[in-house]
Amino acid sequence: MVVFLLILHGLCAVALLGAITHQTFAAWWPARKAIGFTPSFRAVQGAKFTNAIVILFIITFVLGAVIYPPYRLNGRTYLETMRMWSVNGSFELKEQFLAIGLGMLPFYWHVWRQSLDDTLALARKMTSALLFFAVWFGFITGHVVNNVKGIM
Amino acid sequence: MNIARLSPIFSAAFAIAYVIIEQNNLALFTYHPRINEWGWLMEPSRNGPGMYWFGWLGSSALVASLVALISVPLLRNRPVPSIMGWAVPLICMVLFVYLLRAFFFR
Numbered sequence: 050m051v052v053f054l055l056i057l058h059g060l061c062a063v064a065l066l067g068a069i070t071h072q073t074f075a076a077w078w079p080a081r082k083a084i085g086f087t088p089s090f091r092a093v094q095g096a097k098f099t100n101a102i103v104i105l106f107i108i109t110f111v112l113g114a115v116i117y118p119p120y121r122l123n124g125r126t127y128l129e130t131m132r133m134w135s136v137n138g139s140f141e142l143k144e145q146f147l148a149i150g151l152g153m154l155p156f157y158w159h160v161w162r163q164s165l166d167d168t169l170a171l172a173r174k175m176t177s178a179l180l181f182f183a184v185w186f187g188f189i190t191g192h193v194v195n196n197v198k199g200i201m
Numbered sequence: 202m203n204i205a206r207l208s209p210i211f212s213a214a215f216a217i218a219y220v221i222i223e224q225n226n227l228a229l230f231t232y233h234p235r236i237n238e239w240g241w242l243m244e245p246s247r248n249g250p251g252m253y254w255f256g257w258l259g260s261s262a263l264v265a266s267l268v269a270l271i272s273v274p275l276l277r278n279r280p281v282p283s284i285m286g287w288a289v290p291l292i293c294m295v296l297f298v299y300l301l302r303a304f305f306f307r
Contacts, residue, residue: 114255118234121252138304144254145223145297149290151258152215152265156208156286168283175287179294 051119055195058112062188065105072098073181076174095177099161102180103154110151113191120194127198136197143190146183153179207269209286210276215265216293219257222264224300228256229263 075095080088128137157176235249
């Protein structure tokens with residue numbers, strides 16, 4: 050069951066990564082015409098990803114919280130025994146970044162559901178960028194930790 | 202006041218509260234994964250490690266909600282700066298890198 054939830058957690062994270070990456074690139078580096086792969090990637094309407102990102106973030110976060118105890122008992126104990134401090138510290142950073150991201154979700158949803166005006170443009174860019182960073186960091190760290198020592 | 206207007210205050214308060222709560226281990230509850238038991242506030246380990254992260258999230262959500270509610274009468278006719286909603290979380294994330302630096306320099 051734990052392995053199933055871990056894989057589901059990873060799959061939800063992949064979907065979240067896609068959505069937040071599209072939105073962040075569209076906000077920071079918008080493309081006027083969708084010609085070719087890179088401009089097409091950036092030429093999306095970022096606001097349309099907002100609800101999906103909020104829902105995927107919460108689902109991924111909850112799944113991560115459910116499989117956290119097995120990691121605490123098996124994975125982290127192993128990392129401490131093997132003195133793998135940087136891997137252990139990366140996971141600590143992951144949990145703090147994502148917790149702060151969770152607290153920022155209501156504000157993120159608020160700025161992206163408004164019609165775009167100049168006062169919120171920077172807030173849109175920055176909230177997306179912070180979630181983009183937290184989610185990518187969490188994804189890569191989770192993979193590294195799982196490769197070092199699985200949760201079983 | 203529109204509840205959505207309080208979101209930058211909630212976001213900032215959550216981030217600040219989370220840093221303080223994590224650093225001082227002011228968990229609202231503790232989970233003991235080895236024996237699958239929960240306890241109120243910060244409890245010492247029981248037959249295995251205690252998990253406080255869930256309790257930190259609970260404490261932070263509680264504090265941020267209270268701060269947002271208290272700010273309603275104070276900010277009735279004042280604009281809420283949107284920069285609070287992302288700059289404070291950004292600063293807190295950078296702060297965590299500093300606070301956890303010992304993991305990377307052993």
